[in-house]
Amino acid sequence: MNKKQEHQLFPVEVLELKEISTGIFILSHKREDDFLAGQVIAITDEPKDQPRLYSIASGVNEKEVRILFNRVPRGRLTEKLVNLKRGDQIYVSRPFGKFTGTTEPAYWIAAGTGIAPFASMFYSNLANGKILIHGGRNLDSFYFKEDFLRVLGKNYIRCCSQEHAPGIFNGRLTSYLKLCNDLSKTHKYYLCGSAEMVVETRDILIEKGIPFSNIIAEIYF
Amino acid sequence: MKENLFGKTLAELQEIVLEEGMPVYTAKQIANWLYKKHISEIAEMQNISKENRLKLSEKFQLGLASPVKVQTSSDGTRKYLYATTAKKFIEAAYIPDKTRATLCVSSQIGCKMGCLFCMTGKQGFQGQLSAGEIVNQIHSLPEYDQLTNVVYMGMGEPFDNLDQVLKSLEILTSEWGYGWSPKRITVSTIGIIPSMQQFLSKSNAHLAISLHSPFEEDRKKIMPIENVYPLPELLEAIRNFEWGKQRRISFEYILFKDFNDSQKHVKELARILNGIKCRINLLRFHPIPGSPLKSPDEKDIVYFRDQLNAKGITTTIRASRGQDIFAACGLLSTKELQNNARSVDY
Numbered sequence: 169m170n171k172k173q174e175h176q177l178f179p180v181e182v183l184e185l186k187e188i189s190t191g192i193f194i195l196s197h198k199r200e201d202d203f204l205a206g207q208v209i210a211i212t213d214e215p216k217d218q219p220r221l222y223s224i225a226s227g228v229n230e231k232e233v234r235i236l237f238n239r240v241p242r243g244r245l246t247e248k249l250v251n252l253k254r255g256d257q258i259y260v261s262r263p264f265g266k267f268t269g270t271t272e273p274a275y276w277i278a279a280g281t282g283i284a285p286f287a288s289m290f291y292s293n294l295a296n297g298k299i300l301i302h303g304g305r306n307l308d309s310f311y312f313k314e315d316f317l318r319v320l321g322k323n324y325i326r327c328c329s330q331e332h333a334p335g336i337f338n339g340r341l342t343s344y345l346k347l348c349n350d351l352s353k354t355h356k357y358y359l360c361g362s363a364e365m366v367v368e369t370r371d372i373l374i375e376k377g378i379p380f381s382n383i384i385a386e387i388y389f
Numbered sequence: 390m391k392e393n394l395f396g397k398t399l400a401e402l403q404e405i406v407l408e409e410g411m412p413v414y415t416a417k418q419i420a421n422w423l424y425k426k427h428i429s430e431i432a433e434m435q436n437i438s439k440e441n442r443l444k445l446s447e448k449f450q451l452g453l454a455s456p457v458k459v460q461t462s463s464d465g466t467r468k469y470l471y472a473t474t475a476k477k478f479i480e481a482a483y484i485p486d487k488t489r490a491t492l493c494v495s496s497q498i499g500c501k502m503g504c505l506f507c508m509t510g511k512q513g514f515q516g517q518l519s520a521g522e523i524v525n526q527i528h529s530l531p532e533y534d535q536l537t538n539v540v541y542m543g544m545g546e547p548f549d550n551l552d553q554v555l556k557s558l559e560i561l562t563s564e565w566g567y568g569w570s571p572k573r574i575t576v577s578t579i580g581i582i583p584s585m586q587q588f589l590s591k592s593n594a595h596l597a598i599s600l601h602s603p604f605e606e607d608r609k610k611i612m613p614i615e616n617v618y619p620l621p622e623l624l625e626a627i628r629n630f631e632w633g634k635q636r637r638i639s640f641e642y643i644l645f646k647d648f649n650d651s652q653k654h655v656k657e658l659a660r661i662l663n664g665i666k667c668r669i670n671l672l673r674f675h676p677i678p679g680s681p682l683k684s685p686d687e688k689d690i691v692y693f694r695d696q697l698n699a700k701g702i703t704t705t706i707r708a709s710r711g712q713d714i715f716a717a718c719g720l721l722s723t724k725e726l727q728n729n730a731r732s733v734d735y
Contacts, residue, residue: 175582218551264617265616267616363499363503380505380611386613386616387501387614
């Protein structure tokens with residue numbers, strides 16, 4: 169496949185749309201292409217419209233491709249996506265991007281739906297040696313938590329900024345990181361979330377002596 | 390709240406006048422008042438009937454905004470702060486030189502791209518600018534009459550706000566608008582390929598690419614976009630475009646000490662840009678708070694430039710301007726934003 173084809177859009181049928189938390193949805197379609205865990209696809213409901221990019225949240229060996237998205241109030245695309253039904257047609261690109269998982273030890277740091285590429289890496293059997301730090305506003309923001317808890321155990325750290333619960337750090341993930349004094353300087357740090365989260369987290373890690381070359385960021389846009 | 394007329398294209402103005410039952414030629418008259426004259430209220434549109442002016446005023450306002458703050462450098466550079474909606478701020482830097490005067494405009498409030506060396510990135514993304522808010526930075530500039538060039542190199546990534554940027558370019562370059570030659574305008578991007586391709590086909594303005602390293606792995610460390618639209622694909626898209634004789638592409642290259650300033654980088658730049666008719670603008674990095682990147686020595690910048698020129702790539706060093714007022718975009722507005730801060734929760 170050449171690069172031109174990679175960004176071309178083709179129609180696929182929706183398999184399922186599920187609201188997993190208030191305003192948070194998982195949309196799935198049949199997998200047509202191989203991909204690397206952490207890659208993105210471009211999605212639109214109308215080929216003439218500018219597509220939006222979403223990280224794939226499913227594993228590389230699964231039969232379907234899942235994406236995780238939050239409903240953006242008055243958002244051009246998400247307001248349409250939330251009304252899709254099984255069998256409806258959407259347009260997607262082939263998977264692309266280089267924010268991809270490896271087998272080496274690493275920190276995965278995500279806020280909100282920024283968990284998607286790490287979910288893909290997780291479901292692609294790349295969780296060994298990983299520490300996952302996930303930030304969310306509410307207790308229901310920790311998508312896929314049962315699976316993460318089962319496999320990662322103590323290495324799955326949840327930071328909740330607006331609600332309390334035992335075993336969950338109360339505060340933003342950046343507050344949690346500020347309290348960490350034993351962050352490895354040789355691990356890679358993969359960040360995914362909003363620009364604010366990525367920039368603030370990166371600054372904290374650099375301040376803690378992590379070489380910037382070990383910090384790899386994926387941004388939403 | 391009344392809608393703004395400023396920032397509307399001729400087609401949009403035609404829709405408005407038809408909806409209001411006015412003759413279609415009124416749209417061109419309104420465009421003339423909006424973009425060719427400096428009026429401060431709809432009532433000044435003298436060749437439009439009083440009745441129609443009143444009709445317009447009931448639903449619309451001009452939508453112009455003067456700068457709220459200015460900082461002046463000892464070298465003549467001026468940084469203007471414009472207020473947008475919801476107490477947010479954007480910057481425009483006016484840079485006079487011997488024969489030209491350039492305005493560096495913002496296309497977004499903040500930025501989503503998260504580049505490691507950028508101050509604007511520190512405030513995250515606050516919102517999109519409308520075409521009117523982009524063009525207003527030019528129109529409401531006190532030195533408007535002296536302006537020779539506009540560069541979209543202020544806050545934000547222009548191709549992350551493509552529709553409004555294209556609309557602003559249409560207003561600036563159309564005969565019914567400002568009637569500027571697109572050759573006076575340069576739009577800069579970090580390389581969002583699909584939007585860049587649309588821009589190239591829909592506008593004739595010049596293009597500048599923020600390059601900063603010829604190596605994918607190094608670029609990835611300082612520019613997250615590399616993970617989505619890698620450099621080889623970006624260069625392929627540039628090579629595949631039919632560049633006319635008039636249209637220019639340049640590469641912006643901020644030099645960071647011991648990161649992207651070696652002979653290895655010169656060699657690789659020459660290799661990857663081979664066959665692309667372009668120039669490189671070298672910029673000295675001015676450290677921002679907390680940045681692990683360092684500023685290079687003057688002699689190293691000159692050496693780097695000479696090496697690239699020797700390889701046949703026209704390379705110039707862009708003079709640092711407005712250092713005493715931190716003219717690099719983002720500092721002034723970040724400060725203002727902090728004064729009105731509402732922390733982002735995640």
